[in-house]
Structures are given as structure tokens and as C-alpha cells.
Amino acid sequence: MKCFYHHMTDAVGICKNCNRGLCPPCAAEIADGLACRGVCETEAAAVSKLVRLNSRFVSEGPRGGTLCQGMGIAAIVAASPLLVRIFSSRAPSAMAIVPSLVLFFGGVGVFLYGWRINRLWRSTNTGQSGAAQLRR
Ligand SMILES: [Zn+2]
Numbered sequence: 001m002k003c004f005y006h007h008m009t010d011a012v013g014i015c016k017n018c019n020r021g022l023c024p025p026c027a028a029e030i031a032d033g034l035a036c037r038g039v040c041e042t043e044a045a046a047v048s049k050l051v052r053l054n055s056r057f058v059s060e061g062p063r064g065g066t067l068c069q070g071m072g073i074a075a076i077v078a079a080s081p082l083l084v085r086i087f088s089s090r091a092p093s094a095m096a097i098v099p100s101l102v103l104f105f106g107g108v109g110v111f112l113y114g115w116r117i118n119r120l121w122r123s124t125n126t127g128q129s130g131a132a133q134l135r136r
């Protein structure tokens with residue numbers, strides 16, 4: 001495989017963000033891999049940060065899920081009065097609608113994500129207690 005930016009040079013790795021081949025001068029080292037220097041560095045770093053955050057929530061176990069749900073509820077609660085005010089006004093401005101909708105649906109998304117983590121943990125826990133019951 002050749003470098004995406006230098007077609008004559010052999011690639012030493014692949015960008016985490018865009019999966020293009022990279023030669024040593026083009027490869028920027030990030031937390032857990034390589035990224036196109038100056039092109040994908042920030043994106044790739046953000047992605048790996050998000051993945052780490054996700055795995056932290058999951059590894060936190062049921063507590064992580066509850067934390068997620070709490071954050072989601074907090075966002076929904078914060079967005080609700082804004083939405084009420086927007087829809088009770090005669091001429092709501094898009095400037096006000098968009099951020100509060102993003103906050104609201106972001107909150108719903110985070111809440112559901114937490115719920116999924118909790119369910120995941122509950123199912124593994126029942127699996128374990130099921131096995132324990134069999135042993136008894
Ligand atoms: Zn290159």
C-alpha cells in the first residue's frame with residue numbers, strides 16, 4: 001500500500017479517521033493509532049476520546065448507565081422550559097429553537113443510551129444469577 005498523499009512512498013499505517021494509507025511524514029501519532037497530519041488529527045483524537053468515554057460508561061457498569069440516564073434527564077429538564085417558552089410565543093425564532101431542540105433530543109439520546117447500558121448489565125447479571133441458581 002502507498003501513502004495517500006505521496007503515491008510513490010510506501011505507507012506505514014492507516015489513518016484512524018479516514019482509513020487512508022500514510023507514510024512516516026504524513027502520519028501523526030494520536031492516543032491509539034495514526035492520523036493524517038494536519039488533516040484528521042483533531043477528528044481522530046475526538047473519535048478516540050469519544051470511544052474511550054463510551055467504554056468508560058460501559059465499564060462503569062450499572063452505575064455508568066444510571067449516570068448516563070441522569071445526564072439525559074438533566075438535559076431534558078433544562079430544555080423543557082425553553083421549549084415551552086418557544087412554543088408559547090407567537091413568533092419563535094430559529095436561533096432559539098435549534099439549540100433547545102438539540103439539547104432536548106440529545107438528552108433523550110443520552111437517556112436511552114444509559115438505559116441500554118443498564119439493560120446490558122441487567123441481562124449479564126441475570127445470566128450470572130441464573131447460573132448461580134443452577135449450581136444451587
Ligand atoms: Zn505521505
Ligand SMILES: [Zn+2]
Pocket residue numbers: 015016017018019020035036039040
Ligand atoms: Zn485521515
